[in-house]
Amino acid sequence: MNRFLSSICRNINLTAFTRDASGQFKPCSDMPDWLVFFLVKQGDTGSYNLAEIFPYLSCFMEDAEQHWQAKRSEPLSSGIWIEIDELERELPLEASIMYLEGQEVLLLQQLGEKYTQDLSRLQQVRNSLLTQEMLESEVQRRTLEIRKREEEIAIKLVSLTSLRDEETGAHVRRIGLYAAVMAKALGWNAEEIDTIRVAAPMHDIGKIGIPDRILRKTGVLNDEEFNVMKKHTEIGASMLRGTKIPILNMAADIALNHHERWDGSGYPQGLLGEKIPISARITTIVDIYDALVHERVYKMAMPEEEALSLMQEMAGRHLDPHLMKMFLSLLPAMRRIRLEVTEESEEPSEEESLEAVCA
């Protein structure tokens, strides 16, 4: 190699090798000092097994072989790897191979400054990606926390009424969960699903404004009493209206309309069919289901089969027939909620060991 080219090679820390018939590599440019430390391990024969000296290259040789066999002259790069030199410093290295003038050529370069620059650029990119990831997950965590609090507040509100009319906390939670299953099946987005899960349980909140003599009466209500009782829909709606909180707005819709009937014979407005907000139509179905299949102070639990056939009779008259059909197709999910969310099951333990989970 002429002196001019040699000094270029030295300048850019590049060493050229050609491969001989036995597969050993012979340097054909001056050997830089840093490389000597690695090559001496194989003695002073003048040719070297580079894949043994640099184990990284062992995975590159297969591709290199194909490249040489095909006598391709464009360079093929090994990718960057790091070696530790005699001063315990990291050396970034890269090999390129090509077929030139009947020779199998390998260029070994110590990347130096260029690598340091690439590294610091990438470091910056990754640091900022990390920050971004952290911020996003923080926002997500807080949103979830806020949701949880909203839900807790809603449940507390509901419990004000249930103290008086014996509804249980588990019933209230179940209503939300059933409604969420319906919403999901209807293709609502995650936020809307969350909203109905929290809003549906508040449907009876207006009962707080109904006097005890009517709310807790054990016998049948007379007309005058029933008219007072009906007011719980409007009382609930007016309690919940007047904010910009989506959950409360939906809860108000549900409270007002959960006694409307598909055929227009319900109260308070006698709305017909799809004029009744869908959130309320959903809640009506799941509330009836849950009330029928559970025991109350004043009644026994009804077997599910019986409850369902009763509800099917109500479809088209009292209940939205399409939603009712959907409800039936979702029965396995509904059943799981019914069986798993009971008074005893509230508050499952959070911590569980890795072994237990993996078992």
Place this chain on the structure above:
Amino acid sequence: MLQKKVCLLGAFSVGKTSLIQRYVNKLFSEKYLTTVGVKIDKKQITVGATDLSLMVWDIAGEDDFTNIRSAHLRGLSGYIVVIDGTRQNSFNVALALHERIKTELGEVAAVFALNKCDLKDQWVINREHIRTLAQLGYPVIETSAKLDQGVEEMFMGLARQLVPENSKA
């Protein structure tokens, strides 16, 4: 001596380099220095009656992890997929990487490491995530490169899969 090539994979900054540093050199640094290029470390261990020489490949945590060079996986006997327990994204990357390797190499030995278990109060990885991993049929081990927890166990968990059945203790 039996020589085996193993590699650590995972999203960037999950602690691949730190786990290797802890295992091979008993060191840990808080500072994040990203890896560019491949670094190979060696470690001799004994599993039962078998002496093993592990060639541990630290493969750079590509931002686009599908970019891993196929050549890097050549001759691979096993791999450790590292997840940062505090980052949901690293879990998704881990599953995708595992899939990618399975399609490329078929069944090889593997371990999942849930790293940074010293930061449990910031973990986003929950029971569901762990169950999903466990169902893949490989050991799932909680580790901390910082406190040297589970690191030895993680490498041994992989090494045990690398020696023939009858020579295990």
